[in-house]
Amino acid sequence: MGLTQHPLSDTPANPDTLVLGRRRLRSGVRxxxxxxxxxxxxxxxxxxxxxxxxALILNFLAIPARLRPAVKLLFYALLNNKPPAGEQRLEVVTIHGYFQTFKEFLDWLDSRPHDRFNSLTSDDLRQFQKHLQATVSSASQRANHRRSVRLLWTWREHLADDHLALDPERLEDDWHEGNSRVRKQENANPRIPEQVISPLVIWSLRFVDDFADDILAAQDEWLALQKKTRRDPQTGQGARRRLAALMRRYREERRPLPGGTGGQHGINIRHLAREVDCDRQTLMAPASWELIEQARRDVGVDDSTYLRTEIRGLLDGESWLRKVSYDEDLTVLVRILTAASYTLVAYLSGMRDSEVKHLRRGCLAIDADRTGKITRRKITSMAFKGEGTQLGVEATWVVGRPVARAVEVFERLQPKRQRWLFAIPPSSHTHKKPRSTGAKTTKATDNNLNLLVTWINDYCRRHGRTDHVPDVSKRPWRLSTAQFRRTLAWFIGRRPGGSIAGAIQYRHLSVQMFEGYAGTSKSGFRAEAQQEALLARGEGLSLMVDRHEHERLRGPSADEARVRLDKFGDRVRFLGKTPDDSQMKKLMEQNDPRIYPGRFVTCTDNASRRLCRLPGEADTTPDPGQCKPLACRNVASTDSNIQTWLQRLADQDARLQAADALAPRVRIRVEEDRAEIQSFLARAGALEPGDASV
Structure with a gap:
């Protein structure tokens, strides 16, 4: 079956037609x-x-030969032609994914008598669905296979006369598995457990702040030696003079000669030749070998070949590493430093992997006031998701010092001529291999992240340390780039009482980030953090009802809060089990009791009684930053709220006991504040009216 052109379509007839003829190409590609x-x-x-x-390819050699021409027409159309009504133009990555799943259908079809798609019947499609159910365990993957097959119907006008003769959608439940739809959401990515993310961030900070200088210095030394390896060696008498000088240096430093497998007496002749800048044969000449032998007798031979870089970084007051080997440690340490820096950037900024990978040299900007105090650190990259353009748009994120330090490390890792901070490092064995794109792939970054965890745990085991990254359910947690954004949203939305890595305050971090691009609607990060906050509030309210804490509420809106929470508790109990995230999200979206627990009060929101927002203000939620708890009629108080106010009253009493140290105006304000708190507590029944004691 040859390639033909349908009279009503723009399907190509010329075999020389460019398959990317209507696609935007990378800069520099002809x-x-x-x-x-x-x-x-x-x-x-x-x-x-x-x-x-x-790099992606469509390999048609993997397609049955009799079906190959029609399949080429289909994928040419996907790459170039205007989509049919109701369909969207597909990205190149999506088309590649369709090709991968479509092959399953073609392999199945190859064992059947059909040699044209238009001969397939509804029974054939049902049989393929049964094949999927027997061979593909994931419902979402089976749905992907079915979507790729349906392309033969939706794109039929571009397939000449060989396309599906019926729409698989007409098979209804036989095709859709009961009309189930699996919605793909970014938040479906698992959250990194706290016991994993905490030591991971701590060790990442150590690498960036304490170990990076040693690794970068070792890379500089390694690269300098590599330059000598690649160029034409210098030989002759000059080489012997340089060898003599090198051997004197080894003896003066009492440094063993480089060792390794092979070679005479275990000496790494290749490395000595590299240091001398000559070929190995020159060193094997009798006069040269005698110089090496004399040095060997004086200083011996090391167990491996080590770089001369002095280790200066400290861990708990001691050197974190003895020395760096030329052949093994350096490339691994660079990968680990890259992973540690990536962890800080991705986790503490909320950037997606594509956004992190488009950081360029000079992306960091630091704002300072007139005194030189830093007021803002910002990084600029490209954002793609939801921007409506394949090229992306420039975007800025407000970040903290750890992210800024990580960016500075990336700039030092790459040669100055390299604009991409996440390009393959020059010390990598694959650095010189041609690549179609400029940065490390997502898969490569995932591998480096898990290598970082492996290195941490091996290091802790060798040194008897307890700050390793623990297993989860008796298995190492498998990190991926997509998990960091979800995890950060969880911590910001839930704001646990503790802090990760000792000093990172999530509330402050969220305010910083929401000032920048990450807080805008296009980024979607604010919405993710708000969704996590919604889930946390629902779980907290459910727990409050289970513990009957709502029955002890006090204050002007206590009765209303109890009624709302009783109804909410009934809906939770109706589920018959503890709601998972998706169930709680649906429950809160449909039956939110609009009760907001806080440190000082539990707000029973009623828009007509709010004091925190102006009448008619667009936002439909209370504003905790403008809460007036001592005056608002939306206030209810839990036992914990009351205890917080009692402590505040005690603090004010302590300040008044040192009244002589207070300015008169400050003392008056403290006395007024104390009187308001005392009156509030008396109304809540926590103090007797007029009681001045705590």
Whole structure:
């Protein structure tokens, strides 16, 4: 079956047609060099515009030969033609994904008598669905396979006369598995457990703040030696003089000669040649070898080949590492430093992986006031999701010092000519291999993150330390780039009483971030943190009802709060089990009792009684920052709220006992504040009217 052109479509007839002819290409790519319709392998990388995306191909050699021409027409149409009514233009990555799932259908079809898609019947499609149910365990993956098959119907006008003769949607439940729909949401990514994220951040801070200088110095030394390896060696008499000087240095420093496997007496001749800047044969000459032998007899041979970089970083007052080996440690340590820096940037900024990977040299800006005090640290990158353009838009995030330090480390890791901070480091063994994009892929970053955890745990085991990254359910937690944003949203939304890594305050971090791009609607991060806060409030209210704490509420809105919480508790109990996140989210969206527990009060929100917002203000939720708890009629108080006010009253009493140290105006304000608190507590029944004692 040859390639033909449908008279009513723009399907190509020329085998030389460029398959990326209507796609935007990366800068520097010539369109004439891209894949053509006749090729059996289509290279999609020229149309990948994000620098962290991996190289992608469509390999038609994996398609049954009799179906290959029609499949080429389909995927040419997906790449180039205007989508049919009701369909969206697909991204190149999505098209590649469809190709992968479509192959399952074609492999199944290859064992059947059909050689054209238009001969398939409804029974055939039902049989394929049964095949999926027997071979693919994930419902979402089965749905992906079915969506790729339906392309043969939705794009039929571009497929000449070989397309599905019926819409699979007409099979209804036989095709949809009971019309189930699996909605893909970013928040479906698992949250990193607190016992994992806490030591991970602590060790990442150590690498960036304490160990980075040593690793970067070792990389500089390694790169300098590599330059000598790559260029034409200098030989002759000059090489012997340099060798003699090098051997004197080894003896003066009492440093063993570099060791390793192979070579005479275990000496790493290759490394000595690198240091001398000559070839190995020169060192094997009798006169040169005698110099090496003399040094060996004086200083011996080391167990491996180590760099000369002096380790200066400290861990608990001692050097964190003895020395760095040339062949093993350096490349691993650079990968780990990269992962540690990525952890701080991704976790403490809320940036997506694509946004982190588009950080460039010079992206960090620091604002200071007239005294030189730093007021803002900002990083600029590209945002893609929800922006309506493949090229992305420039965006700015307000960040803290740890993120700024991590960015500075990335700039030092890369040569100055490299603009991408997440490009493959120059010390990597794959640095010189051609890559279609400019930054490490998401998969490579995932691997580095898990290598970081492995290194931490090995290090702790060797040194008898207890600050390792623990297993979860008896298995190592598998990190991925997508988990950091979800985890940060969880901590900001829930705001646990403690703090991670000793000093990171999530409430302050959320305010910082929401001032920048991460807090805008396009970023979606504010919405994610608010959703986590909604879930946390629902769980807290459910627990309050279970413990009957709502029955002890006091204050002007206590009765109303009890009624609302009783109804909410009934709906929770109706589920018959502890609600999971999706159930609690649905419950709160449909039956939110609009009760907001806080440190000082439990707000029973009623818009007509609010004092925290102006009448008619668009926002439909109370504003905790403008709460007037001593005057608002929306206030109810739990036992914990009362205890907080009693402590506040005791604090004011202590201040008044030192009244001589207070300015008169301050003393009057403290006395007024104390009187208001005392009256509030008396109305709540926590103090007898007129009682001046706590």
């Amino acid at each position: 369109r004439s060099d891209t894949s053509r319709l006749r090729d059996d392998i289509w290279r999609l990388s020229p149309a990948l515009l994000q620098c962290q995306q991996p």
